[in-house]
Amino acid sequence: MSFRPLIRPALLATALVIAAPALAETGAADAQLATFTPSQSPNNDKIDYSIWDEAMKNIVISMGPSLREGAGRPDPSFGTRRQYGHVSRYRLEGTRVMFSFLDADVIASFTEYRKDLENTANIVDIQSLSRNEQLAYWINLHNVAMVEQIANAWPIRQPREIKVDGVPLDEARFITVEGVSLSPRDIREKIVYRHWKDPAVMYGFWRGEIGGPSLQREAFNADNVARLLTRSAADFVNSLRGTQEQSGTLQVSEFYREAAPFFFPNFEADVRAHLARYADETTSALLAKTSGVDPVINEHDIADIEGGVREPTYQNITSNGQAISFRIPQSVTALLRERETKFQEIIRQGRTGTVTFSNIALPGDTGEAAEVE
Template sequence: MSRIPMSPFKALTFTAASAFALLSAPAYAQDTASVDPITAAFTPSTAPNDHRIDYSIWDEAMKNLVISMGPSLRQTAGRPDQSFGSRRQYGHVSRYRLEGSRIMFSFLDADVRASFGEYRRDLEATADKVDIQELSRNEQLAYWINLHNVAMIEKIAEEWPVRQPRSIEVGGVPLDDAKFITVEGISLSPRDIREKIVFANWNNPKVIYGFWRGDIGGPSIQREAFNADNVSRLLDRGARDFVNSLRGTQKSGDTLQVSELFEEAAPFFFDDFNADVRGHIAEYANSDVMAILDQTSDIEANISEYDIADLAGGAREPTYQNIEGADGNQKSFRIPQSMARLLAQRDEKFRRIIREGRTGTVTFSNITLPGDPEDKDANEVE
């Protein structure tokens, strides 16, 4: 097995906080004459090799860059107080601000911001060294997810401070549709990677949860890079986090309210929207969400939150305060008041999780289930 190394990524330091055929090809038959050229160009090979791409640099970056807000308690966060000495509301005010994960854009200097573009180009160049389509399906999926997320972080970091990532344009084109990514000479947008490559060539809807959109309302970004060995596990983690959060599912009378992302993915995964989304959610639902499924019959995709998934709310606040440790001693650095308030709310949430015994998850892998084909890899997810 050969491994393709990536060039070094500039260090990130902050003072604030596989299997072959992971997912089978689409169940529906495609008329080759009607297949989008991008989909056709990046359709996975049926005879993959065993090459691997080394994402250790990006993995280290994620551990330094991402802060988890912890599992959802399915309770909305009330509107925060105004910043001291100001009538303006700084920081996050979203009712979902204690869900998902956050990227610390406000701590990035110019060199680190430039590193994202450098690493994105390194990933693009990897396709000049190896045919992406010839890799195992797990390896390909990890590549596309990492490339998508690196590109999103790069462009948001360049534009920060920005309140909503969807307002960003690249060359006059909205970020999601801007073709600033080039793989094997083909220009791609983040949406192209999601829909024309991954959604079109994988048939398990859990791939939705690998792609970070930059906003609070979308799936969480993970604190580790995707690779062929962990991609299934990380997608399952992302699915459980999202499905069991308020930004994923809510109840209104007899209606199951779900994220708008499910409607976006419907043409690929949810032909019978009500039945298929319910079935998908049931795979990952905890007892609270299972109760919602049992108590509702209609479905509506109307949940969204477009505010940026960072710590500062996409703005530079002029007022700061010192951070105190658990022993009451002041630290030697200061952060905006709104960020300190958010981190204090996060800390209280984690204390409550511990008090109520909501910690821990169990993940099963490397097991063979009854009915699995003899040649199926133990990590394969169909």
């Protein structure tokens, strides 16, 4: 698969329509990072991310909302005892990136686009943008950089195994903005978490792992940042990878422990209040019947479609009974069939939500499969 090369983001003037979150205390920031403190006098400039938006719609697949049912272990690939593809009980939650289908030109375009976003800060004063515009910039830059580095390293089972110049990916300072070298973690914690008080910002950052918040199928911008963060928060909080019960104790993702110094100083009370903000009926009942908060849930496997390993066996795709010149690994076929079965169960339960159409045609299927978000 492919999509047209990414190009430089254009700067546009526009009116702001979303209220910005309040400024957090910056504390004792070091001199370099202090330069990213948001201005008290924002302007009306805006950055256009339409090219990244197009890319996300082409390479990101939604697995739909959680049914709070852990997926069983899949059968081995046909003709071999080796287990290919995802085995995680969370594999039917969140979103997946189609890294195995990207060619060298597309992967190179991610690096070009990341550098273009970095250079945007030399053209426009990022700190003087509206706070929603700044937030969208930092989230997009972080996620572009993560997609770029994981695409370069693929196939790999877990993003935490990736090193950039010998440094673990999350700590590697390969991003440069206004002459300051930044790591993905720096962007999250030393810029966004430091200057935005609402913990909802956590859910914008994609970590490349099944156990983390989803990579959205559209780019963030000043107009949609609040909506996308709310969507991502609700998806995560109301999933097994966000909240579970174990022997009467509320288990939550380890990401809440990581964010605790910024958003959850009184950990149990603050986390529970935060979860209640996004909890659906099932999760609200879970909060009511549990005590404590234990941040132990994790899944470090890559959030891709193939499980981080190239499978040597493939299955031909058919459409309307005709074979087409495209093959996918058997494990991917199996995962997509599990996904379709899950969507049919969502429909059977009469659950409502946003219904779109997937661009994935499964072997033997005709037409487009419904995607429920």
